[in-house]
Amino acid sequence: MNCTEVASRLQLFIDEELIFQDMESIRKHLQVCPDCEKRFQTEKLFKQTLKDKIMKRNIESHVVDGVKDFIHNSSN
Amino acid sequence: MKQELDKTEKDAIFEKEFLPHIDSLYNFAIFLENNEEIAKDLLQETYLRAYKFINYYEKGTNAKAWLIRILKNTFINEYRRRSKLPVQIDFEETYQQADEDEAGEGTTQNVDLRQEIYNNLVGDEITKAVNALPVDYRLIILLCDVEGFKYDEIAKIIDVPIGTVRSRLHRARNMLKEKLKDYAAKRGYTINETQA
Ligand SMILES: [Zn+2]
Numbered sequence: 050m051n052c053t054e055v056a057s058r059l060q061l062f063i064d065e066e067l068i069f070q071d072m073e074s075i076r077k078h079l080q081v082c083p084d085c086e087k088r089f090q091t092e093k094l095f096k097q098t099l100k101d102k103i104m105k106r107n108i109e110s111h112v113v114d115g116v117k118d119f120i121h122n123s124s125n
Numbered sequence: 126m127k128q129e130l131d132k133t134e135k136d137a138i139f140e141k142e143f144l145p146h147i148d149s150l151y152n153f154a155i156f157l158e159n160n161e162e163i164a165k166d167l168l169q170e171t172y173l174r175a176y177k178f179i180n181y182y183e184k185g186t187n188a189k190a191w192l193i194r195i196l197k198n199t200f201i202n203e204y205r206r207r208s209k210l211p212v213q214i215d216f217e218e219t220y221q222q223a224d225e226d227e228a229g230e231g232t233t234q235n236v237d238l239r240q241e242i243y244n245n246l247v248g249d250e251i252t253k254a255v256n257a258l259p260v261d262y263r264l265i266i267l268l269c270d271v272e273g274f275k276y277d278e279i280a281k282i283i284d285v286p287i288g289t290v291r292s293r294l295h296r297a298r299n300m301l302k303e304k305l306k307d308y309a310a311k312r313g314y315t316i317n318e319t320q321a
Contacts, residue, residue: 056235060295064269066276091240095302098243099270104252108151112165116147119169120139120176 050074055085063092127180135179142188143175149272150192156267157200159256167203171196190274194282197264204260236302242309254304262297269294 050058050071055078061067062075079086130138150171154164174195175182182191255263261283268274268282269290276290285293 059235060298061291064276064294066291088237091237091243092235094240094243095238095298096270098246099251099255099266099301100273102246102248102251103255103271104248105148105152106155108148112151112168113144113147115165116169116172117144120173123173 050078052078052082052085055079055082056088059085059089059092063089063096130180135176138179138182138184139176142182142184143172143192146189146192147172149189150196153193153196153267154200156256156263157196157260167196167200170199170203174199187278189272190278190282193268193272197283236299236306238302238306238309239314242305242314245312245314246305246308250305250308254301254308257304258297258300261293262300265290265294266297266301270298 055062055075058067058071058075062072065072067075079089147168151164151168154167154171155161158164158167171192175192178195182188255266258266264283265279268279269276274282276287276294279290280287283290
């Protein structure tokens with residue numbers, strides 16, 4: 050695969066949505082192409098940053114109890 | 126596929142397979158509604174529907190995906206009702222053209238930011254940027270990047286073909302990067318690779 054072909058598949062590569070052979074050819078390309086490797090690292094960091102830094106709230110126990118009560122009352 | 130379950134079986138599935146995902150569902154609801162109180166109502170309604178339609182749930186399959194699908198549909202129905210949109214207008218339609226535009230091989234157009242930008246972003250900026258996306262784009266980022274669902278699972282959750290998942294995700298990420306770029310610019314960072 051050349052740089053253009055790799056670029057057009059980078060998103061699928063990062064999301065691991067390519068067939069095995071394509072995953073392999075991109076891995077091989079990245080080992081020898083610093084430009085594509087850098088682009089890959091940056092895109093990967095973007096995905097990782099989203100997952101790690103996005104706000105996640107822990108549900109309070111009274112909300113869970115509220116849901117349980119709601120279902121209990123509605124289903125009887 | 127519908128099965129018949131008695132109350133004990135229903136309660137067991139609910140307790141063991143549905144309730145463990147309530148944290149994720151709650152966060153989804155907050156991101157969709159942008160309002161904690163309404164998010165709690167959406168969460169209740171989702172779990173109520175899940176319980177009501179539990180006969181359609183295949184025990185041991187991906188409960189989280191099934192629940193998110195119900196949450197998303199409940200949200201859309203409510204959204205339609207609140208905004209008084211005619212029911213026959215498909216929620217997805219707004220973005221359909223945009224999705225089609227990007228469905229081809231032309232998906233190489235990427236917004237490139239420097240690694241430093243990502244390292245310096247704080248959670249609050251990322252959360253705000255995600256919240257500022259149109260709801261379908263917000264949803265796909267949460268499903269793929271935050272929850273880690275595969276494209277075929279996402280396709281089932283949001284009822285679109287896999288090609289649409291691919292193109293919408295690409296578009297959503299680019300939009301998100303544009304927003305993050307604005308935050309970084311406000312903080313005085315050099316943005317593009319070429320400026321590095
Ligand atoms: Zn290359």
